[in-house]
Amino acid sequence: MEKTQVEVPENVIDLGLGHPSLSLLPMDMLKASADKIFQAKDPTFLQYGPDEGGGYFRHMLSGWLSEKNRAFIAPESLFITNGISLGLDLVCTCVSRPGDTVIIEEPTYFYVYEIFKNHHLNIVSVPVDREGMVVEKLEHILKEVKPSFIYTIPFFHNPSSVSLSGNRMDQLFSLCRKHDALIVSDEAYQFLNFSPQFPVSLAIRGMGNKILSLGSFSKILAPGLRLGWIHSTPDLIKKIAGTGFVKSGGGLNPFTGRIVGAFMKNGSQDTHLASLKETYRKRAERMLAALKTCLPSDFEYAEPSGGFFVWIRMPEERDARDLLCKCEANGIKFKPGYLFSETGALHNFIRLSFSYYKEDRLSEGIERLAKVL
């Protein structure tokens, strides 16, 4: 077997890894879709494609997203990306100038610090609580600063697993309209809800606001495809599609997009997603059960209602860095909180992921963790 981004030795359980298990990647179903596309004898998916993404794929994606979000999403409001990471880089190129400020959440997905710094942007952060971004704090900041955009992870947040509440969302929209501020919404985990309540995309909920909602097939199909989308108003989509390297390359992923279009069309995406959600729900349950048994009572965490993560607050005097050292010597790993803070704060938090391992391994991981606490 080939190496992947992170190779974990057999005797280590890495609960820091926010990847799907290899066994959750639907090889056979994808092969069937690839076969179908190759047999269709239309080689246009090998040619320079439309800048905004292939017509067939945008059409299929439009239908699929419309059904899920229960609102019509026109193909013209979709731009096809190589996943959210490149989408964010592209957004920086399109809507920010070096020296601008972006407002992010604390905690937030750790790689965005580097993405934004690559574009010479200043970073100001707003705290997250159990209802998501604390919009009241954002309001204070917007009085002082005119940001390029506000970056948020509204659903099953990475790392904190919370979702933005309805009230907070309304406050956010109203505040951003007042300040004419652009919202960049990272919706990587949108489709991984465990309860029947599906979180509708911000680009739909916030009609009348300037919002770019970034979605991806990485968590619901396969990260290696590097395929995602930006959903926004047609004028913003056109602006993004007009970026130099996008036009020069003829769209970002014509080949993979066509295959995944067929994957959606024959129902494989729905079948696979239903199975994934069930798998992740069970894994989350098992992790929570183990945490309940093993963790000291002064460790706090919210039960995730979707996504990949459990975010644990340890007592103030604990330090995740020290704990990680002890853990590593005992064959267990996690992501320490300071990674998710621009200033290296959040020393007493840890992020656990239940996406990569099967139930028994998750229990074993939590037991190993508990032993060194």
Add this chain to the structure above:
Amino acid sequence: MEKTQVEVPENVIDLGLGHPSLSLLPMDMLKASADKIFQAKDPTFLQYGPDEGGGYFRHMLSGWLSEKNRAFIAPESLFITNGISLGLDLVCTCVSRPGDTVIIEEPTYFYVYEIFKNHHLNIVSVPVDREGMVVEKLEHILKEVKPSFIYTIPFFHNPSSVSLSGNRMDQLFSLCRKHDALIVSDEAYQFLNFSPQFPVSLAIRGMGNKILSLGSFSKILAPGLRLGWIHSTPDLIKKIAGTGFVKSGGGLNPFTGRIVGAFMKNGSQDTHLASLKETYRKRAERMLAALKTCLPSDFEYAEPSGGFFVWIRMPEERDARDLLCKCEANGIKFKPGYLFSETGALHNFIRLSFSYYKEDRLSEGIERLAKVL
């Protein structure tokens, strides 16, 4: 059939189009490689991959490039991209700061203006003559300016079809060593030589210089795959692989890379390339024969020894913009020279491409062009 980036009406011959014909995209051979990879039961190409690109693909590419260039190119000196366009955008992010200067050729590939302007770079241009970049002019500029990098298309240049001569190359290397200047070499057409003389990559020829050679499968296999590479020293490759969005996404194209790795391994890439070169050579011959018959004697052009293009200099009093208007009314198109100049100069040049149409259609195109001259 799906739409591609540019749709040409049936009654129009667009000699401006630097795309391969749809019939030159090897569907069946690619299907065989995709089958092989899907049947191998190793799903790692669907997972987050190594930041610098998948191990198997880099290994295959290392072997293939080493054989072609007759020099060992280690996998560690290769970074896998989504093609040269995104590679250039990434290079700007990695090695330049906003407000920096890049030195380019005039004429040069038209989309790079936008790519560099997206990164807020100042552009200074150096002329190109029949031996490639006029290095003497570059020398004057380097006395005044410390550029982020020097962008060149050394082989079968777009649009001028010239290649950098050995003498000029030596001058360029010596000058750039003196000024510690980075060369970014766009080698999109490297493998499309019509004569047996194969142009060895700048990253090999210029050992001891700082060079990033950017290569691509767009012109030798299929643009829709969005797959290419950067060849440089391992330290520069590491720097590029350390960019935020690259690490966040787990490499740029694990899925497509694995399939193309199999395509190289079973010899399909060599078979296809040999056939492509023969096709393009014949198309170029036919276009040149038609030009010889149809063009006024005061129109000048060099016969291309590779690549996609014929670059024609018309008499000074001619204007390509006016000509294009007349042409379009007669069902024929080309790319006017001013597109390839930052200042909109080169008004009396036109670029013709022989990559997209079969011989008879090329002859017909040139006849249509001649009629309106």
